[in-house]
Structure formats: C-alpha cells, structure tokens
Amino acid sequence: MLTVAWMSAAWIYLASRQIITHQYVPDVRNLASVTDPDLLEEGERLAQVYGCYGGCHGDRMQGAVIQEHPLNGRLVAPNLTQSMQRLSLPELEAIVRQGIRADGTSVFGMPSASFAAMTDRELSAILSFIRRYPLQSENYGQSDHGLLTRWRMVSGALPAEAEIRYHQPWRETFRGNENRLGEYLAVVACAQCHGQDLEGSETTGAPSLDRVHDYDRFEFRALMEEGVAPGAREVGGKRRLASARYSRLTDDEIDALMVFLKTRP
Ligand code: HEC
Numbered sequence: 001m002l003t004v005a006w007m008s009a010a011w012i013y014l015a016s017r018q019i020i021t022h023q024y025v026p027d028v029r030n031l032a033s034v035t036d037p038d039l040l041e042e043g044e045r046l047a048q049v050y051g052c053y054g055g056c057h058g059d060r061m062q063g064a065v066i067q068e069h070p071l072n073g074r075l076v077a078p079n080l081t082q083s084m085q086r087l088s089l090p091e092l093e094a095i096v097r098q099g100i101r102a103d104g105t106s107v108f109g110m111p112s113a114s115f116a117a118m119t120d121r122e123l124s125a126i127l128s129f130i131r132r133y134p135l136q137s138e139n140y141g142q143s144d145h146g147l148l149t150r151w152r153m154v155s156g157a158l159p160a161e162a163e164i165r166y167h168q169p170w171r172e173t174f175r176g177n178e179n180r181l182g183e184y185l186a187v188v189a190c191a192q193c194h195g196q197d198l199e200g201s202e203t204t205g206a207p208s209l210d211r212v213h214d215y216d217r218f219e220f221r222a223l224m225e226e227g228v229a230p231g232a233r234e235v236g237g238k239r240r241l242a243s244a245r246y247s248r249l250t251d252d253e254i255d256a257l258m259v260f261l262k263t264r265p
Contacts, residue, residue: 009147016150023104024162026094031120033089034128039121043129045248046122050115050189052080052130054244062136066109073146075109081136084127092127097169099161106160108145108153111192116165118188119172158203164196182260185253189246198264205236212261220258224249 034040047053056077058064063079083092091102099112115123145153152158170187174180186198190209195201200208212220219230227242229235249257 012147012150012154015154019153019160021105024100024106026098026100028090029093031089031093031124034124039125040129043125047126047129048248049245051245060136061130061133062138063140065140071146071148073149074144076140076143079136079138080130081133084131099165106162108158110161112161113164113196114188114191117170119170121172178256179260182256185257186260209261217258221254224254
C-alpha cells in the first residue's frame with residue numbers, strides 16, 4: 001500500500017516537473033517607458049485596480065506569501081520593486097501578458113491569461129509607475145509547488161498560464177467604446193477569479209458573473225466601491241477587494257462594466 005502511494009507521488013512529481021520546466025518562447029514586444037506625470041498617475045491607479053499594487057503582491061509591492069500548506073506547497077507573489085530592477089521591459093511584458101518568465105518557463109497562479117488583453121498603453125504606464133516606486137527590502141523566496149498543486153497541474157485543473165493566454169493585447173480604441181470598455185475590464189480585472197469565461201471558478205470559489213443580472217446600478221456601485229451586496233449582505237473578501245482595488249474604478253468604468261455584464265450573451 002505504502003509502495004503504491006510512494007510510486008503515485010513519484011509519478012506526479014516527474015510528470016509535473018515536465019510541465020513546470022516546459023520552455024516557451026515569448027513574442028518580443030517592446031514597450032515605451034512613460035515619463036508623463038498624468039500617465040504615471042494613471043499607472044498607479046490601474047496597478048491598484050488590476051491587483052499589482054495593494055493586491056496579491058502586497059500593499060507596498062514588497063511581495064507576499066499567498067499560500068503555505070503541507071500539500072499545496074508555497075505560492076509566493078514576488079517583491080515587484082526588486083523584479084523591476086532585475087528584469088528588462090520586454091522580460092516584464094512577457095511575464096505579465098504572456099505568462100512566460102525570463103528563463104522560458106510558464107508562471108502558475110499569476111493571472112497572466114487575463115492580463116494578456118491589457119493594452120500597451122496601460123501596461124507601459126503600470127510598469128513605469130512600479131519602476132519609480134521606492135525599492136522594498138523584503139524577500140519571500142521562491143514558490144515551491146506541493147503534491148496537490150502538482151496533481152492539479154498534471155490533471156489539467158491548473159493550466160500553465162502560458163498555454164491559455166490570448167494571443168494579442170486589446171486595441172487601445174476599445175477603451176473609448178462603452179461596451180468594449182466593460183468587456184475589457186471584466187477580462188482584465190475580474191476573470192482572474194471569476195474564470196476566463198466569467199462563468200465562475202472552483203479554484204477561487206467565485207460564482208458566475210451572471211449574478212449581476214439581479215443588480216441595479218446603485219447596488220452594483222455599492223459592491224464595487226464598498227464591497228457590500230444588496231440587502232447589506234457581506235460577500236467573502238469583497239470589502240477588501242473594494243478598498244484595495246475597485247474603489248479606484250471611475251464611475252464611467254463601473255457603469256460600463258455593469259452594462260457589459262448585464263447584456264453579454
Ligand atoms: C481575488 C478574486 C476576485 C476578483 C478579482 C473578483 N472577484 Fe467577484 N467574487 C469573488 C469571490 C470569491 C466571490 C464569492 C464570495 C462569496 O460568495 O462568499 C465573488 C462574488 C462576486 C459577485 C456575487 C456577489 C453576490 O451577490 O453574492 C459579484 C457580482 C462579483 N463577485 C463581481 C465581481 C466583479 C465585477 C469583479 C471585477 C471588477 C470581481 N468580482 C473580481 C472573488 C473575486
């Protein structure tokens with residue numbers, strides 16, 4: 001019995017190692033470095049909305065241990081202020097939008113498949129803002145995937161982000177079109193937990209965004225800005241998401257997001 005368990009574990013380790021070490025070749029996409037103060041301010045706001053600043057990577061982008069568990073292993077969101085010093089802009093672009101690290105392997109747990117849609121202009125503004133942020137000294141080390149996480153990779157439940165990315169960033173003009181803006185924000189800001197098709201995700205426990213059909217405009221604003229659902233209902237984690245991230249959305253963005261979520265097929 002013990003031998004069978006040991007052999008299964010060994011097989012999962014070997015099979016997952018192939019997935020973890022698989023090499024990808026990113027498209028080389030050069031981004032402009034931004035110096036315009038208005039655009040840098042926009043970079044700060046978007047870094048909050050999308051969860052780089054004040055989200056998974058910590059409130060000073062100093063990094064964080066997202067999970068530490070005997071079976072799942074250790075998932076680290078690295079210190080972004082240090083990554084900015086070590087990596088070139090094309091290398092950073094490849095990680096964020098293509099899910100491919102500088103060593104050619106895929107990221108896991110970082111929502112690159114959603115960020116793949118991000119426009120050049122927004123990503124340039126965000127990266128330029130983070131580059132100017134004061135260097136933080138924390139170092140939480142590397143992720144170390146445990147047996148259960150590796151099993152999820154092997155069984156297909158946890159795909160390599162580099163496999164599921166869109167192949168092209170969104171066009172800048174979509175932001176000027178109300179319906180496309182809503183779709184854009186849903187993909188870049190919500191799909192990371194609610195699933196690429198917005199139909200919910202077992203991994204995060206987030207439901208289908210069809211729920212928004214039952215919301216009116218004021219209720220949806222309250223959920224985004226304060227994290228409270230209709231009837232003063234507390235929804236897990238939403239208060240923190242609202243204060244750290246979605247309260248930085250503009251009213252127009254929140255309305256566009258709602259219109260898209262209510263009318264999508
Ligand atoms: C970090 C993960 C995460 C992100 C990002 C996220 N959500 Fe959620 N969301 C959740 C989880 C988890 C739940 C379910 C919580 C519960 O039921 O306790 C949820 C629930 C909801 C609900 C249902 C609320 C209800 O009435 O029960 C709506 C609507 C919603 N989210 C909208 C959004 C929108 C719009 C975005 C993007 C702007 C978004 N969420 C981004 C994790 C997330």
